[in-house]
Amino acid sequence: MAKLAGVSEATVSRVLNNVGPIKEETRERVLQAAKELGYVPNALAQQFARRRSGNIGVILPFVPKVHLFSTYYFSEILSGIGESAKRFGYDLLLIFREPDGARDYVKLFRTQKIDACVMLGSQDVPEERAALAELKREGYPFCLVNQRFEGEGFDTVDADHVTGSMEAVRHLLEQGKRSIAFVNGPEQYSSSGDRLEGYRAALAEAGIPFRQELVYAGNYSRKSGYELSADMAGPIRTGTIDAVFAANDRMAIGLMNGLREAGLEPGLHYSLVGYDDSDGSRIVSPRLSTVAVPFYEMGRLAAARLLDAEQREQAEPAPPGTLPVSFVQRETS
Amino acid sequence: MAKLAGVSEATVSRVLNNVGPIKEETRERVLQAAKELGYVPNALAQQFARRRSGNIGVILPFVPKVHLFSTYYFSEILSGIGESAKRFGYDLLLIFREPDGARDYVKLFRTQKIDACVMLGSQDVPEERAALAELKREGYPFCLVNQRFEGEGFDTVDADHVTGSMEAVRHLLEQGKRSIAFVNGPEQYSSSGDRLEGYRAALAEAGIPFRQELVYAGNYSRKSGYELSADMAGPIRTGTIDAVFAANDRMAIGLMNGLREAGLEPGLHYSLVGYDDSDGSRIVSPRLSTVAVPFYEMGRLAAARLLDAEQREQAEPAPPGTLPVSFVQRETS
DNA sequence: TGTCATAATGTACGCGTGTACATTGAATTC
DNA sequence: GAATTCAATGTACACGCGTACATTATGACA
Numbered sequence: 001m002a003k004l005a006g007v008s009e010a011t012v013s014r015v016l017n018n019v020g021p022i023k024e025e026t027r028e029r030v031l032q033a034a035k036e037l038g039y040v041p042n043a044l045a046q047q048f049a050r051r052r053s054g055n056i057g058v059i060l061p062f063v064p065k066v067h068l069f070s071t072y073y074f075s076e077i078l079s080g081i082g083e084s085a086k087r088f089g090y091d092l093l094l095i096f097r098e099p100d101g102a103r104d105y106v107k108l109f110r111t112q113k114i115d116a117c118v119m120l121g122s123q124d125v126p127e128e129r130a131a132l133a134e135l136k137r138e139g140y141p142f143c144l145v146n147q148r149f150e151g152e153g154f155d156t157v158d159a160d161h162v163t164g165s166m167e168a169v170r171h172l173l174e175q176g177k178r179s180i181a182f183v184n185g186p187e188q189y190s191s192s193g194d195r196l197e198g199y200r201a202a203l204a205e206a207g208i209p210f211r212q213e214l215v216y217a218g219n220y221s222r223k224s225g226y227e228l229s230a231d232m233a234g235p236i237r238t239g240t241i242d243a244v245f246a247a248n249d250r251m252a253i254g255l256m257n258g259l260r261e262a263g264l265e266p267g268l269h270y271s272l273v274g275y276d277d278s279d280g281s282r283i284v285s286p287r288l289s290t291v292a293v294p295f296y297e298m299g300r301l302a303a304a305r306l307l308d309a310e311q312r313e314q315a316e317p318a319p320p321g322t323l324p325v326s327f328v329q330r331e332t333s
Numbered sequence: 334m335a336k337l338a339g340v341s342e343a344t345v346s347r348v349l350n351n352v353g354p355i356k357e358e359t360r361e362r363v364l365q366a367a368k369e370l371g372y373v374p375n376a377l378a379q380q381f382a383r384r385r386s387g388n389i390g391v392i393l394p395f396v397p398k399v400h401l402f403s404t405y406y407f408s409e410i411l412s413g414i415g416e417s418a419k420r421f422g423y424d425l426l427l428i429f430r431e432p433d434g435a436r437d438y439v440k441l442f443r444t445q446k447i448d449a450c451v452m453l454g455s456q457d458v459p460e461e462r463a464a465l466a467e468l469k470r471e472g473y474p475f476c477l478v479n480q481r482f483e484g485e486g487f488d489t490v491d492a493d494h495v496t497g498s499m500e501a502v503r504h505l506l507e508q509g510k511r512s513i514a515f516v517n518g519p520e521q522y523s524s525s526g527d528r529l530e531g532y533r534a535a536l537a538e539a540g541i542p543f544r545q546e547l548v549y550a551g552n553y554s555r556k557s558g559y560e561l562s563a564d565m566a567g568p569i570r571t572g573t574i575d576a577v578f579a580a581n582d583r584m585a586i587g588l589m590n591g592l593r594e595a596g597l598e599p600g601l602h603y604s605l606v607g608y609d610d611s612d613g614s615r616i617v618s619p620r621l622s623t624v625a626v627p628f629y630e631m632g633r634l635a636a637a638r639l640l641d642a643e644q645r646e647q648a649e650p651a652p653p654g655t656l657p658v659s660f661v662q663r664e665t666s
Numbered sequence: 667t668g669t670c671a672t673a674a675t676g677t678a679c680g681c682g683t684g685t686a687c688a689t690t691g692a693a694t695t696c
Numbered sequence: 697g698a699a700t701t702c703a704a705t706g707t708a709c710a711c712g713c714g715t716a717c718a719t720t721a722t723g724a725c726a
Contacts, residue, residue, distance in 0.1 A: 075408065094426075
């Protein structure tokens, strides 16, 4: 191109990439020529020559119709990842998991489509664990967000859901509640285990025995919370349950709606605390007490960590980042 | 690679791309060798050689903290785009607009990073209009979703917000309401204009004069709806307003919450209809009447159209697609 | 002035595919 | 049996950049 600016292609490349010593005058001449011709480097050629795509992959759960997971959750994390990506000059390649459960993450790296990858919404099931272990074995950089795999040593950015749950339950205890039910999500998510742990810890701390029959199993969907209301309405009426801690806002809201149909109001007949501080928690009435999770920050950190390591070519896996969460009291407790 | 399978690289390429005549036996030999070696074509080299990235760009508004726009809205559209992309073998490259308003869309194409592009959340402002016009002038394929630019002939997938709004207002009229306020969003969005048009048409149809003082300006955020409640509480009490049609659910919900603080309940002191059929509309109480928009389908269609055209190398711009919406009655009206 | 170190630039080639064109081989036709 | 045709494959090169290495300019120093 700008050979028409009296210099070799190599020099052009050097100028544009700021590599090697360049006479100031030459640099300006090249940049001037590039501007005049409206020259834009071909990213495909660059990627090919550099053997790096400059893309960071973001793996998302398969969602034909986004509804099991909170869109809030993903939007926040995604924005955070985007923030870091921009800062490091990377682009985001969005990848939905296959519906059939196939997860050939290695292929994504082998084809060079991505240089690193952030995993969202992954579950601790054997196939996933194996797929990630292979990824790690092959040395490809990836980072999990909001999901740990015990004993694998995967790079992870998580939030302190144990403490978050403890605080939520402590709060209910402070309100004088003694029969606190817990609506949890599937155990494939490490955060479910964390929350159960926090729930138990808070009870233990208060000298209250844990009772399995107060633990209800949902799947993080609003519907599952709604359906559990049928089982819980009775115990709430009789006082066998005087408060509910739900593992996410969606279930809490579903439960709340279901109990309302049974004539039970949160904050009046029972206390209710959700988890996530999602949009929904602010718009229901009464407004839902919940636990705020720094999703944006988690995404930002996960990507930053990957790209930072990428740049210095180092492999030292940063210690799993665990970000603090905070209890938010509103009107349901 | 699979030259070790007794054939030239060219033949390997032909086999893998299904191009040209190939002896069945050769094909199998190549595929067998590829499998044995675990061969995976280098996507970067492919893209470079084909001069196509195989990426479809998705332009999103700049969102340091996602909150002005409904995350629901984008998640749905994004999923729809993902669906089409997968079907055509494309990947999604996520691109956030620059905060400073710079929008060098052309560069994205010139660098070959994307082959086509879907625009989300774009506004009809001079810079955007110019940027898109340039894109069109240069012949780069792109498609707008939920936003039209009159007189430009851009490829667009929109929803019939005029009819949707008419139905919403008709519904209120059928309920006997005669003083229907309208809370609209910024006029940079064509859908705002559409909704105003629908609002006026429905009034005209019923022989009710349009009154400018019943039109309130929000910005599609929940906060703006909340703030407008201060202005509207009085008129509602006096009966100067007996119903409100809001241009989206977020504003409707904000308004509802604000009016509640003033002691006014939707469905009781006034009727309320929102727009979007977002998650929020289902979880507030009373549940919000609204208008369902096929966002997923819109994303799916936009991408499908682009990629379809891409494949047949044709340039005939499909007629702007306008998808139907549907009124959903719930409890606030 | 000559030597040497360093700055600045040019030359040449590789990166891994896709593909136009050339070549070979086999089937068909007269 | 020669000519023709087309299937099947090989050969060669382009794609646009980055970069190792070679080369030349520049200045410091003796």
